[in-house]
Structures are given as structure tokens and as C-alpha cells.
Amino acid sequence: MGTAPSKLVSIITPAYNSAACVAETIACVLAQTYADWEWIVVDDASSDQTPQLIQAAADADSRIRLIRLEHNTGRAACGRNIGMAQARGEFFAFLDADDLWEPSKLQVQVDYLRDHPDVDGVCTWYDLFGYEPAVRSTLRIMNPNPLVTRRDFLVGLPMQTSTVLFRRACYDKVGPMDEDPRLVIGEDHEFFARLIMNGTLHRIREVLTHYRLSPPHGSLSAIHLLPTGVKSLNVIEIFRERGWITPAEIRFMLSRNYYSQAADNLMIHHAPFRRLLARSILAGRPPAKALIMFALCFLPAFILRPLLGSLQRLRRQATQASERAG
Structure with missing residues (x-):
């Protein structure tokens, strides 16, 4: 019996002033054991060397494509939407410019979706690292339930953005991320809520993603733990307006x-x-x-x-x- 044909994964990354760490992210993408991917990086008018570093990688590997925005939007959702609109893959995967993947990450997820044709998307466990080393030993997201449920998005963000891989059909069904100004740092929660309500998402119980904790300045998608509460309140208000809760x-x-x-x-x-x-x-x-x-x-x-x-x-x-x- 022959091997199933490979299917293209579109990796989508919004980037802004990530020069200090984007080389590590480039390395983790190039190290993926699943080689059938394209990587679309949307630079949000960075003022540092981020676009130059990405372009150098693109010059060396034709699978990498850089899109440079002339004016800063301050919105990760904008970059992700541009990337999804340009993507050619059968699967979409988000990767923030400062996060890292294990080399097997894409392979494990693609294999999982091949083995579970009724599942629309899959996320992984992840751990945290970054500017406060003590955080890594005290925080780790490890929900043992393989099914991502509606209750998960009630409790909080049910998956970290860089852990997710989903079928293009999901995007065709739910559309792009919402760019409502109230969701400036909550668009991922709203988007994943729509995925959960319109499809079946599973969770792989293995740490395959490493989420970088950034200082209160820096990357476009940096985690700012104190404003997370404000983000969540805005998400709750939008969910209420739409009659979702x-x-x-x-x-x-x-x-x-x-x-x-x-x-x-x-x-x-x-x-x-x-x-x-x-x-x-x-x-x-x-x-x-x-x-x-x-x-x-x-x-x-x-x-x-x-x-x-x-x-x-x-x-x-x-x-x-x-x-x-x-």
C-alpha cells in the first residue's frame, strides 16, 4: 500500500519588532519533520530588523514568503487575516513570531487529522518560557480532555494560538478573525469560539509548543498578563451581544x-x-x-x-x- 500524499500546511505569522527572537522561530520552522509547508509572515511595519531577517530566510528557502505592511495596524488579527487570505494549504497553522515549536509538531498534528477525518482542528499542550524564568516552573497548560468543548471557551482561551492546526474548510466556514477594536488582544478567543461552535476540535496531550512570555513591550502578540482581564471582559461583552452565552x-x-x-x-x-x-x-x-x-x-x-x-x-x-x- 502506498503512502498517502502529503498535504500543504500554511503557517501564518503576524510579526512586529521581533528581531530579538525571530531567528529562533525561523529555526524551529525549518526544523519541522513535516516538510510540505509554506510560511507566510506578515510584518506589521516593524521598525527593527524583523523584515530583513525574514527576507533573508525567504531568499534561502522558497517556502517562506514575507508580506510587508506599509503602516502599522497594531493588530495580530489583521496579519493573520491577510495570511489566511493568501494561503494555499489544506491546513492552516498559526505561529506567533516569538513562539517555538518542537520539530515534530506539524507532523503529529497532520497525522492526527488524517487518522481522524471527522475532526476539524487540533491543538497541543504548551509550556511557557521567557523574561521571567520562574514562570516556566509554575505555569503550564495541561487539560487532559482530548475534546475541546464549549465549556472550555467559557472558562477562558481554550487553546494558545501557536498550538493550533485546522482544516481550510474551517476557515471557509467561519471566516476571518474579527477585527473589532474591542478585540485588539482578544480576537483569538473569539475566533476559536466560532471554530468550537462550528466544528470539532481535539487536543493532543503532548507539549509541542513553547509560548514566550514577553515584557510589556515588544512583539505584536506578546502576552501581557495584567490586561488579560480587560481582554476577557471585552470578549464576554461581545459573546453576550451575539447571544452566544x-x-x-x-x-x-x-x-x-x-x-x-x-x-x-x-x-x-x-x-x-x-x-x-x-x-x-x-x-x-x-x-x-x-x-x-x-x-x-x-x-x-x-x-x-x-x-x-x-x-x-x-x-x-x-x-x-x-x-x-x-
Whole structure:
């Protein structure tokens, strides 16, 4: 029996002032064991050497294509939409200009979709690295459920953007990312919500993506943990306007949002967090961990942070043990 023909993957990257780290991203794409790809990089009028570095890679490898915008949009969604509109592949994969992939990432995902023709897209587990090394040991997204559900987008962003690979048919069905100004850093959440509501998405329980935590300035898609709460509130408002969520789900999302802000403020920014915990509880249906944190939150922060970090590590170890047992 012959080998199934290879199918083109279109990798789409919005880039802005990423010269400090884009060489690593270029290397991780070139290292992919699945070789049938095109890489469309949309540069958002960078003022550093980002476009020159990408162009040098494109000159050396015809699979890479650089699109340079004359004026800065400040929108990752704009770059992704331009890339998707130009893409020729049967599969689309997003990769932010400062994130990294394991060499097997595309191969594992393409094989998965070939083996599961009823599945429209697939994401992977990921870990975090970057400018605060301590973060990597305390934060890691490891949902063991292989099915990405509607509840996932109620809890929060159900997948990190650079982990996703989906069929072109999904894009044909749901259309481009929403460029509503309120979604300036939340368009990925809205887009993935539409994918979940209009298709079947699965999760590969293997860390194949590395998400770079950037300082509060830098790349177009840098993670700014403190404004994440504002982003989520805007997402909740848009979901409400479109009738995607019920009043009970709004309360649930608000409670989760305030809890996440509190945890980020405590663990990353060392900023005030008790008021946000109280808002999480008052919004209704708070997660159990919000109640636990509130009960402990009057401990001095220098005691509370390592205590919560230990609890997170125990939870991660339990998840890993459960996965090995399964």
C-alpha cells in the first residue's frame, strides 16, 4: 500500500519588532519533520530588523514568503487575516513570531487529522518560557480532555494560538478573525469560539509548543498578563451581544475572569489582588480555587506566593500521573 500524499500546511505569522527572537522561530520552522509547508509572515511595519531577517530566510528557502505592511495596524488579527487570505494549504497553522515549536509538531498534528477525518482542528499542550524564568516552573497548560468543548471557551482561551492546526474548510466556514477594536488582544478567543461552535476540535496531550512570555513591550502578540482581564471582559461583552452565552454563563465567565486577574496579579505582577478575588466570589459560581485563595489571601504575599506555587506543582504532577496511568 502506498503512502498517502502529503498535504500543504500554511503557517501564518503576524510579526512586529521581533528581531530579538525571530531567528529562533525561523529555526524551529525549518526544523519541522513535516516538510510540505509554506510560511507566510506578515510584518506589521516593524521598525527593527524583523523584515530583513525574514527576507533573508525567504531568499534561502522558497517556502517562506514575507508580506510587508506599509503602516502599522497594531493588530495580530489583521496579519493573520491577510495570511489566511493568501494561503494555499489544506491546513492552516498559526505561529506567533516569538513562539517555538518542537520539530515534530506539524507532523503529529497532520497525522492526527488524517487518522481522524471527522475532526476539524487540533491543538497541543504548551509550556511557557521567557523574561521571567520562574514562570516556566509554575505555569503550564495541561487539560487532559482530548475534546475541546464549549465549556472550555467559557472558562477562558481554550487553546494558545501557536498550538493550533485546522482544516481550510474551517476557515471557509467561519471566516476571518474579527477585527473589532474591542478585540485588539482578544480576537483569538473569539475566533476559536466560532471554530468550537462550528466544528470539532481535539487536543493532543503532548507539549509541542513553547509560548514566550514577553515584557510589556515588544512583539505584536506578546502576552501581557495584567490586561488579560480587560481582554476577557471585552470578549464576554461581545459573546453576550451575539447571544452566544446565557446570563448564568456570563456570571460564570466573569467569576473566572476576576479570579484569573487575581492569580496573575499575585504570581506575575505582585500587584493588588484581594479586591479581584472578592469580585470573583460576588459574581457567582466562583471556582473552588478562588475560595481557597481568598481564605489564604490575608497571609503575607511572600508566604502566599510559594504556597500557591506548590499547589500548582502538585496539580500538575497529579495531571501527569493521571496521563501516564491512562
